[in-house]
Amino acid sequence: HKQPENDLNGSSVADLKRDFLNKLFYVQGKFPALASLNDYYMALSYTVRDRLLERWINTAAIYTDSGARTICYLSAEFLMGPQLGNNLINLGIYDQAQQAVEELGLDLDALLEQEEEPGLGNGGLGRLAACYLDSMATLEIPSIGYGIRYEFGIFEQDIRDGWQVERTDKWLRFGNPWEISRPEWAVEVKLGGHVDHYTDEQGRYRVRWIPYEVVKGVPYDNPILGYKTNTANTLRLWTAEAPESFDFAAFNSGNYAGAVHKKMVSENVSKVLYPNDDSDRGKRLRLTQQIFFVSCSLQDTIRIMQVQDLPLAKFHEKFVIQLNDTHPAISIAELMRLLVDEHYMKWDQAWAITQRTFAYTNHTILPEALERWPIALFSSLLPRHMEIIYEINHHFIDDVRMKFPDDPDRIARMSLIDESGEKYVRMAHLACVGSHAINGVAALHTELLQQDVLSDFYALYPHKFSNKTNGVTPRRFVVLSNPRLTDLISSKIGNGWIKHLDELKKLEAYVDDIEFQQEWQDIKYNLKRDLANQIVKDYGINVDPHSLFDIQAKRIHEYKRQHLNVLHIITLYNRIKANPDIDITPQTFLFGGKAAPGYFMAKLIIKLINSVADVVNRDPDVRDRIKVVFLKDYSVKFAQHVYPAADLSEQISTAGKEASGTGNMKFAMNGALTIGTLDGANIEIREEVGAENFFLFGLTEQEVQKMSADGYSPIDYYHTNLELKLAIDRIASGFFSHGDPELFKPLLHTLFDRDPYFLFADYQAYIDCQHQASLVYRDLERWTRMSILNVARMGKFSSDRSIREYCEDIWHIKPVKVELNT
């Protein structure tokens, strides 16, 4: 598979310059005087794409020729972030490209800023999928990511009068240079209608699903380049289109023509990403999206088997399919349907294959985020899948009965169908029954799955459970985001750490080196100054780069407790008002994150942050000692400027609620210290960096449980803690809302009434811990040593480590080397 003779592969500055100008002329159709920044961005992107195509094509060829075992990562979300910079890094041509564009009078940073990122995800789960693709390619693991090519990704966030306002994300507006469509591999997906059970001419029992409508799925392929390897895997995203013609013959009886004569609304299916990450019960279009991308992807895997001449009986040997939460869990019924109905496999054999194929990752134990679909909706959209799920359930309940005789309560609890009131399909139960592996995303989270949310399944299938603590890719979140820190680290310990993050340990040798500490501080200071400059530009607010940059950046959620952070800020403010000459460490509080458009309380928290910011930033008594800024439209692209500039990373969720967190890792890898609870991966981060290098506070998960059980009374804290009372009263009085005491009432009411996330219970511990952090920050040398040690000890949290664990314990896949033949 030799590349055609040409010079599109050169990585010298001269080659890049020449091809860049070629792309500008022949692809963008512009000469330099007329070219826009976007034309330049496109020209450079196409130049880079040429340079990865040989790897991409060779990788596909080698996988095909070798029939390599492949992991399919099924995810409704892939939050990829901008591609150009990452591809330059992974190709190892970043510096040459920088020089090439510079010699043409352009600035690489400006071109990188031009890219509209594909925001095809909400937050943690979607970004984790993207980090895992990077690690799988870097580790040379044959893999395909399967998802949806949403025409509109996560909404853009604007702030008006302190409130979040959503705008449509038209990320495809100026074209996407990274994707290649593959219309020849389009497939059709059936929806609605009814099911016929009949006997064919040979007297065989057959099932025929006559749909109400059919949607066509067209794949768009995106290259996923490994870091300095020849491997380029594929992210295959499906777009929904109306089928040109309907294949009536396939349903082989003229009677059904009327049933499919419906006007198609097909394109709607992949139109927009659902921006909820809490709950969206019973949205028909959301279930349609799930079956759409799942069916397209499974049909695609069957096509691949056929191309490689493999019998379907070996499906589970060729493929392992990882379910990124339950959003693709309908796969289990869909694979059964394809094998049994369309390929006439016997049920038991199909079921054995299905169970061996799937593995399920759970990402949340918040009850409201556990997916369940009303039976009526489910069977009207997926009548055949409903039948299959009943059949699976029937077999499953027999198994449970065998192992636990005379235990009807257990059967009711475990059934795939919730029959306690309105009937629902429980997607997590389907995922557990249909998979051979089930994992949580941090040690505590897995523990809670086993002891609590999925305890019945743990009792039945203990061997299926394991923990896979999340990780993040150091390529994007250190090398690309923080080149200055990268250079300093590499100047001391070489650059092996970029692929083997444990090597960061070698930095510990320099922790007492005064010169190294100084360079470390200078870099952090410069990064903070850059962010400060951006903040003046965007918001007209001056923040002091010498102040402690305290950052909370993540989706807005009550369980993540951005409002606890606000209570601390108000407390500092109150102290200043009571004693304007008080000696406090100057501190800059930065927030970033989106609220689900329908999540009123989250939106009110954004309004509160902005309202407090308005007052604090303008009050002359404060004398600029504390500043508060809400950074709008937080995205992967912007995050890359935020993590490097942080001193203190806020990871303050109620213990037991945050499955893992991954932002916590990205901050720490960039030298931020963490203030956090014993929740999710915080626990493991603290274990790695050492308790003395971590600001810990708050109730443990067990204490939270106990308090809940014993009856928690938030109001008692309000009445006994004067500073807490003052902070709350400030809000309640209307001080931050132009005298309106009504505005924040719903928020305060939840706190007084139930405080489901234990803000009041954790308030004092948080205030004390913040105080401790602010004192340490005054000793800059001590802080710097802690910062260095945090980075040196973050090796565990590379997504490479996570992927190695998945490969060894769940997927049983080994690397496949790709050679280039030019």
Ligand code: 26R
């Ligand atoms: C059901 C639907 C509305 C929905 C629920 C939840 C859609 C999306 C979500 C997002 C959840 C599952 C999510 O992003 N979870 C996060 O996964 C990260 C990666 O594992 C964790 O780090 C993080 O703690 C967890 O909240």
